[in-house]
Amino acid sequence: MVLKSPLPIEPETPGHICPLDQACSYLQDAGKELNLDPGVLAILSHPRKVVTVSIPVKLDNGQIQVLTGHRVQHSDILGPYKGGIRYHPAVTLGEVSALAMLMTWKCALLGIPYGGAKGGIAINPQSYSVGELERITRRYISELIKDIGPSVDIPAPDMGTSAREMAWMMDTYSVNVGHAVPGIVTGKPLSIGGSLGREKATGRGVMIIVREALAERGKPLTGARVVIQGFGNVGHAAAELLHQLGAKIIAVSTGAGGIFATNGLDIPALTAYRAKNHRSVVGFPQAVAISNVDLLTLPCDVLIPAALENQITRENVNQVQAEIVAEAANGPVTLAANQSLEARGVTVLPDILTNAGGVVVSYLEWVQGLSYVFWDEERVNHEMEKLMLQAYHQVIQQSKSRQISLRLAAYTLGVGRVAQALADRGLYP
Numbered sequence: 001m002v003l004k005s006p007l008p009i010e011p012e013t014p015g016h017i018c019p020l021d022q023a024c025s026y027l028q029d030a031g032k033e034l035n036l037d038p039g040v041l042a043i044l045s046h047p048r049k050v051v052t053v054s055i056p057v058k059l060d061n062g063q064i065q066v067l068t069g070h071r072v073q074h075s076d077i078l079g080p081y082k083g084g085i086r087y088h089p090a091v092t093l094g095e096v097s098a099l100a101m102l103m104t105w106k107c108a109l110l111g112i113p114y115g116g117a118k119g120g121i122a123i124n125p126q127s128y129s130v131g132e133l134e135r136i137t138r139r140y141i142s143e144l145i146k147d148i149g150p151s152v153d154i155p156a157p158d159m160g161t162s163a164r165e166m167a168w169m170m171d172t173y174s175v176n177v178g179h180a181v182p183g184i185v186t187g188k189p190l191s192i193g194g195s196l197g198r199e200k201a202t203g204r205g206v207m208i209i210v211r212e213a214l215a216e217r218g219k220p221l222t223g224a225r226v227v228i229q230g231f232g233n234v235g236h237a238a239a240e241l242l243h244q245l246g247a248k249i250i251a252v253s254t255g256a257g258g259i260f261a262t263n264g265l266d267i268p269a270l271t272a273y274r275a276k277n278h279r280s281v282v283g284f285p286q287a288v289a290i291s292n293v294d295l296l297t298l299p300c301d302v303l304i305p306a307a308l309e310n311q312i313t314r315e316n317v318n319q320v321q322a323e324i325v326a327e328a329a330n331g332p333v334t335l336a337a338n339q340s341l342e343a344r345g346v347t348v349l350p351d352i353l354t355n356a357g358g359v360v361v362s363y364l365e366w367v368q369g370l371s372y373v374f375w376d377e378e379r380v381n382h383e384m385e386k387l388m389l390q391a392y393h394q395v396i397q398q399s400k401s402r403q404i405s406l407r408l409a410a411y412t413l414g415v416g417r418v419a420q421a422l423a424d425r426g427l428y429p
């Protein structure tokens with residue numbers, strides 16, 4: 001049996017990589033390694049609930065536009081559904097479904113009591129005014145009101161969303177139910193119960209995993225050449241933290257294009273430049289321009305794709321010259337490219353481990369909110385690092401003992417824990 005996407009998602013077009021098929025394929029590999037019952041795999045390949053809503057919005061010019069939003073709840077076997085909400089033009093139901101499945105394995109791998117979900121709206125947020133974005137966000141959450149809740153499904157930021165959107169979501173939900181419910185979202189501003197450390201948490205987690213992987217290879221972090229695709233929440237924080245530890249960030253990019261400096265970029269100066277330059281890095285002095293395509297094939301020690309899925313593919317994988325590929329984005333390496341990198345001995349640090357710092361601090365934010373006790377940033381970072389290191393060492397151990405790749409090791413741990421919980425709950429014999 002070949003596990004395929006269980007949803008009637010968008011038609012295949014030549015060159016199109018179906019994200020849910022890809023996620024199902026990794027699930028199938030994990031199931032085979034763990035000798036799981038095909039019925040269990042069938043359960044785990046299906047999202048439990050798929051919600052698609054229309055979002056009518058009045059634009060600033062008076063026109064009405066009707067957008068489509070999704071929320072896919074993959075599994076709540078281990079706890080409430082958990083996962084981000086993405087605003088990006090490439091959002092599809094298939095993409096959101098695959099990302100929801102990844103959240104299930106990520107939370108299970110990190111040992112946090114959540115299931116997996118993801119949501120999204122296919123818009124370019126930069127094409128809308130702040131007022132329009134607020135109306136879109138509020139209407140989207142109003143449409144989902146019966147499907148989410150602080151012990152049901154807890155959204156968080158993803159591409160194109162941030163603390164600002166989380167605050168609008170928290171307010172809309174609270175107004176609808178008649179009282180303040182800070183626990184409905186994570187990644188919120190500190191003023192309404194957000195956690196110190198959440199903004200940089202995903203980048204910090206990436207730094208921790210890269211640091212450990214370099215150490216495992218006997219390579220110093222100081223002077224390590226790092227290339228980062230995507231300079232948003234995740235890519236920027238990872239760059240800052242790695243730079244502080246002495247790594248040489250030789251290239252970074254945004255959707256508008258990239259920059260390259262052989263001797264390493266001055267990240268604090270670049271941060272200031274980006275703030276004045278509409279979040280773009282293009283034109284930064286003391287660096288040369290480089291395209292997003294060429295950036296991925298630069299010689300380096302660590303390549304960190306921190307933007308979209310399917311960036312390293314069958315087509316460009318042979319030109320990738322990095323020794324370590326750290327998946328800060330969700331799904332940046334396709335199935336075929338992953339096989340090719342593994343065959344060449346390139347270390348691929350899988351997304352469900354590498355970028356888990358964000359959801360770990362989301363969990364810590366939720367715990368602080370539920371207990372009405374808030375921690376200092378040192379404690380948040382310390383607790384996050386503990387969970388990240390625990391998962392990292394479990395993945396290394398699993399990979400060594402079973403002689404499997406780090407990705408399959410991470411998947412077997414995540415999928416295995418969910419399958420065990422499914423059995424313990426009596427949902428299959």
Ligand SMILES: NC(=O)c1ccc[n+]([C@@H]2O[C@H](COP(=O)([O-])OP(=O)(O)OC[C@H]3O[C@@H](n4cnc5c(N)ncnc54)[C@H](O)[C@@H]3O)[C@@H](O)[C@H]2O)c1
Pocket residue numbers: 157158159160161202229230231232233234235253254255256292306307308309328329330355356358359
């Ligand atoms: N925000 C989180 O807490 C979090 C946690 C885990 C994983 N992730 C994943 O990390 C990735 C990035 O998320 P983010 O929160 O940093 O998003 P973001 O919106 O803050 O930043 C995205 C960055 O990618 C750039 N970008 C967009 N298209 C690009 C392209 N084609 N080539 C190069 N750069 C491009 C944007 O210009 C921006 O710099 C996503 O895959 C997301 O799912 C995010």
Ligand SMILES: N[C@@H](CCC(=O)O)C(=O)O
Pocket residue numbers: 082083084085154155156157158159186187330355356358359360362
């Ligand atoms: N969107 C992030 C964070 C999810 C969360 O914090 O719930 C992810 O992919 O992991």
